[in-house]
Amino acid sequence: MKPFAYLRAGSAAEAVAAFASRSDAQYLAGGTNLVDLMRLGVATPGLLIDVGRLPMDRIDGTPAGGLLIGATVRNSDLAAHPVVRSRYTALSQSVLSGASGQLRNTATTGGNLLQRTRCTYFQDITKPCNKRTPGTGCPALNGVHRDLAVLGHSEHCVATHPSDMAVALAALDATVHVHAATGERTVPVRDLYRLPGDRADLDTGLRPGDLITGVELPPVPAGVRSAYRKARDRASYAFALVSVAAVLDVRDGRVRHAALAFGGLAHRPWRADAAEDALTGAPATRASYVQAADAALEGAVPLRDNGFKVPLARNLAVDVLTRLATTEGEGPS
Template sequence: MKTFRYVRAHSVDEATAAHAGRPASRYLGGGTNLVDLMKLGVEAPGTLIDVSRLPLDAVEELRDGSVRVGATVRNSDLAAHPLVRDRYPVLAQALLSGASGQLRNVATTGGNLLQRTRCPYFQDLSKPCNKRAPGSGCGARDGVNRDHAVLGHSPQCVATHPSDMAVALAALDAQVELQGTRGARTLPAAEFHRLPGDRPDQDTEIAHGELITGVVLPPSGAGLPSAYRKARDRASYAFALASVGVVLGVEESVVRHVRIAFGGLAHRPWRALRAEEALLGAAPSDEAFRRAVDAELAAAEPLRDNAFKVRLARNLACDVLRRLAASPTTS
């Protein structure tokens, strides 16, 4: 690990000013991903700006019924919070599916969104990786790619985004709050992460120096049946081969509200807009669910070793939709 400068920020303005003035700086929250990458040599920041003690650790209900989650709220605290468990079970379930209990006690909301891919080619300095070293190539495309993307990938990168929480936030139409030296702005969680295109080194739409200050969960999905399912190689402490977050509202035997997001399939949480459009206004049935999900996954372009992910994602999504539709609270 290379030497670096350490700055402990006492306010959001102090943090963003320090970051903007140092191009090679990084924000440090729980450090569960960044510190590992520093040890591997993948990340070598000149300055670490510690934001873990900023007053951004509250979960609060706003006047319009939405819920604001501060960026430094720990994953374990968020998963256990009554407002989240009762109104947004998809988010609580996604958080509890991620990492281990020890890591969830340290990892933060903002840091979870900013974690980088676990692609082994990205983490190994001896391997080519356009995300780590633009122009060096993508070792995974013709290498070991069982765990990689089937949707939205490019010739430059086939990595997947590892966050479970981000999938649930995309399904909930959450908003990500950002603060920089030029002011504050918000981005939809479903648009916060980027597809690789020809710049896979850019994971998100965040501008240099901007700090995630919070996430807002809207009232539109509050209280509706929702769930998160994850398929992985072992029962815990493993990243998703495929996952799905679903919010479903059925009234008078018709789908009135539906949001679907996939994880483990793309460079970002994949919002299933085609499937949602097909289901809205339809009667919930196994056939309707299958057709809608198949319409979404028709865009999949599997690699040599991961075609199984398409069927896996289909089965996960259809099973979750079926179970939610049968929930007493949907009628």
């Protein structure tokens, strides 16, 4: 492992200032992804700035009736929080479907959102990879890509984003709080990530040194329910082949509000705007859900070995929406 310097930040401002002083700095919280990448030689920071002990480990209600989740809240604590479980069920389910119990006890909210792809070419420094070293190529295009993208990819990268939590947060219209050298700002989770285009090395729109300090969830109106489901190769500790987070409000047999996001299909959590447009005002029937899922996946461009993801995503979305609709009248979830 390459030698590195270490600094335990005493505040968000100190962390951001320290990052600005080095071109090779990286933030460290739970370390469940970064430490692995350092062991592989993919990440080689010269300075690690430890933000894991900053006072950002609380989950508090907001004046508007939502929740503010600190960036260093552990995944296990987030999933078990009673308000998250009852009102933001998709978020709790997404966290519980990710990693192992041991990792969830260490991984943080902010770190989960910023984890890097698990594409095998990205993690193997003996192979070329535009995400790791821009301009070297994307061998996954014609190589091993069964688990990779069918939406929004480019000739430069077909990697997928690995976070389960980010998919649920995108569907729940969550907002990320960011502390930067220029001040504080908020970014909707659905706008946090970017597609690869010709800069596959850039996962998000964050600027160097930007520090996520929290995630805010809006209030849940009465009757609105949510759920998250994940299809994977084994029952636990596996990344999604396809995942679906859905938010649904059904009144008098019609869809009053719907939000749908997919994981495992693209470089970012994929918010299905076309599906939501098709669902809003439509009858709460399986036919409507099939039509909406087809609209969401219309632009899919599968690679040689991952075409199965399209019908899998379609069926998973229809099933999640159908199950949510049958719980009408049971209160918020």
